[in-house]
Amino acid sequence: MDENLGKFIKDFAALVQLAQSGREVFPNGKQLFKALTDHLGTPATELSVVVEEIQAHRLVDVDILMEAVAGRDPGHRLLGIGGGAERNHMSLSDILQHSRMYPSFPLARPDYTNLAIGPDEQRQVVAMGLWLFSYGGAPLAVLQREANHQYGRHMATLEVLSEEAATAAAFLAEIRSNLEHTSVFKGQVIALTMGDYGPTMGGVTFIRRPELGTRDVVLPGGLLGRVEDHALGIARQASVLQAHGQHLKRGLLLYGPPGTGKTHTVRYLLGQSEGTTAVLLSGGTLARVSEAARIARALAPSIVVLEDCDLIAEDRSYGHGPQPLLFEVLDAMDGLDSDADVAFVLTTNRVDMLERALAQRPGRVDLAVEIPLPSEHERERLLELYSSGLGFSAAALKAASARTAGTTASFAKELVRRTVVAAALAGEAPSDTHLEGTVEQLMADSEALTRSLLGSNGQHPDGGGPGSGAPGHGVDFGFVAGPFPPGFPPG
Numbered sequence: 001m002d003e004n005l006g007k008f009i010k011d012f013a014a015l016v017q018l019a020q021s022g023r024e025v026f027p028n029g030k031q032l033f034k035a036l037t038d039h040l041g042t043p044a045t046e047l048s049v050v051v052e053e054i055q056a057h058r059l060v061d062v063d064i065l066m067e068a069v070a071g072r073d074p075g076h077r078l079l080g081i082g083g084g085a086e087r088n089h090m091s092l093s094d095i096l097q098h099s100r101m102y103p104s105f106p107l108a109r110p111d112y113t114n115l116a117i118g119p120d121e122q123r124q125v126v127a128m129g130l131w132l133f134s135y136g137g138a139p140l141a142v143l144q145r146e147a148n149h150q151y152g153r154h155m156a157t158l159e160v161l162s163e164e165a166a167t168a169a170a171f172l173a174e175i176r177s178n179l180e181h182t183s184v185f186k187g188q189v190i191a192l193t194m195g196d197y198g199p200t201m202g203g204v205t206f207i208r209r210p211e212l213g214t215r216d217v218v219l220p221g222g223l224l225g226r227v228e229d230h231a232l233g234i235a236r237q238a239s240v241l242q243a244h245g246q247h248l249k250r251g252l253l254l255y256g257p258p259g260t261g262k263t264h265t266v267r268y269l270l271g272q273s274e275g276t277t278a279v280l281l282s283g284g285t286l287a288r289v290s291e292a293a294r295i296a297r298a299l300a301p302s303i304v305v306l307e308d309c310d311l312i313a314e315d316r317s318y319g320h321g322p323q324p325l326l327f328e329v330l331d332a333m334d335g336l337d338s339d340a341d342v343a344f345v346l347t348t349n350r351v352d353m354l355e356r357a358l359a360q361r362p363g364r365v366d367l368a369v370e371i372p373l374p375s376e377h378e379r380e381r382l383l384e385l386y387s388s389g390l391g392f393s394a395a396a397l398k399a400a401s402a403r404t405a406g407t408t409a410s411f412a413k414e415l416v417r418r419t420v421v422a423a424a425l426a427g428e429a430p431s432d433t434h435l436e437g438t439v440e441q442l443m444a445d446s447e448a449l450t451r452s453l454l455g456s457n458g459q460h461p462d463g464g465g466p467g468s469g470a471p472g473h474g475v476d477f478g479f480v481a482g483p484f485p486p487g488f489p490p491g
Contacts, residue, residue: 035132044096045100063144076133080110081095091159185204185295189206189278210270216385248340253368277301280305289306309358408455
């Protein structure tokens with residue numbers, strides 16, 4: 001027999017004998033039970049464990065609160081629990097009961113994980129640690145644990161041990177109360193993300209607040225101001241509106257062809273709303289709209305952005321029965337108190353597909369604004385914006401804008417990029433000649449698909465009609481009351 005194999009068999013047999021004899025597998029396996037019993041003044045196994053579940057992304061907030069609450073006791077301690085992977089499969093109650101027969105949970109150092117608390121900041125958070133401290137004059141023990149799908153835990157938890165049930169209840173009430181209005185997310189721009197194991201395991205990504213001024217957004221005259229007044233101006237006049245009994249929650253719908261600047265306009269709003277909590281949803285994360293509304297309500301003033309909302313709120317006549325996410329959107333918007341300073345900003349390329357119920361009642365969406373294809377003058381301003389520093393002449397930019405009727409803001413940006421690429425490939429500095437050549441190439445019949453992918457629509461030359469480049473029109477349904485007029489949405 002191989003010498004190493006023989007040694008392994010011998011050691012394994014000794015381990016089995018230890019387990020069967022009831023002797024300690026870990027020399028200090030009774031440390032946890034003893035520490036809890038000494039701190040609480042009662043055998044730990046005789047006390048009930050109260051479990052509080054916390055959403056996974058709120059663990060960092062809980063960690064900050066735990067440090068503050070426990071820190072009020074100068075003698076507080078933070079301990080870890082040893083015992084290998086077995087501890088991760090058990091609740092605190094199971095660990096304590098298991099300790100009676102198999103004392104295999106020694107004390108150790110706490111486990112930590114790094115979590116973001118801002119676009120450029122992180123905090124070392126307790127992933128598994130036992131807090132021992134005095135609360136309201138009574139001893140308390142709290143096991144703090146992160147969510148971990150590997151062990152079937154989709155929520156973070158606080159597992160509380162106390163000789164007095166009232167002490168545990170008061171402690172958890174304080175934690176819940178603070179979580180309602182205190183968070184590292186307050187005043188930040190965040191995007192809810194989907195995890196690999198379903199929405200309950202999704203996290204939060206911090207996004208740096210955009211820095212855009214009015215010169216960075218090219219829209220028909222007066223349109224940007226109207227959008228800003230509705231989304232942000234109402235919040236700035238909150239005290240006046242509330243004094244007159246008017247509600248603060250509002251909905252704004254930005255619609256129009258792809259590439260015209262809806263998302264860019266949203267980025268401008270985010271940049272102008274310093275100190276406002278912004279929650280961004282798009283694609284699969286639209287399914288988390290209820291959670292986004294809860295965050296927005298708790299951390300107001302807030303903005304909830306739903307990109308391409310037609311994905312979840314299209315007219316039910318186009319589908320095959322009820323749309324569950326549609327109802328979540330309606331519930332989220334209707335469920336807010338009238339004094340909730342929350343703005344829902346929705347964008348869509350397919351306004352005709354929206355469920356009418358989403359748009360017909362004030363408090364859901366009370367202002368709809370078309371972001372149209374840019375006019376010739378606006379295309380010229382866009383080219384000036386995107387070609388800043390490249391040295392194109394004013395005449396060349398004017399000629400390019402005249403040649404690109406029916407194109408979008410995205411098209412203008414791509415036109416400048418391709419001009420720079422063409423010049424680089426030729427080993428030359430970008431010039432009017434390169435710009436003219438790129439215009440000729442992109443406006444050729446062979447590039448019709450490319451123009452379509454950039455959201456352009458040659459069907460609408462300048463001169464009027466929805467999406468034509470004529471001044472964008474807002475459909476205002478009244479901040480206090482007023483339904484959508486007959487015939488909306490526009491066909």
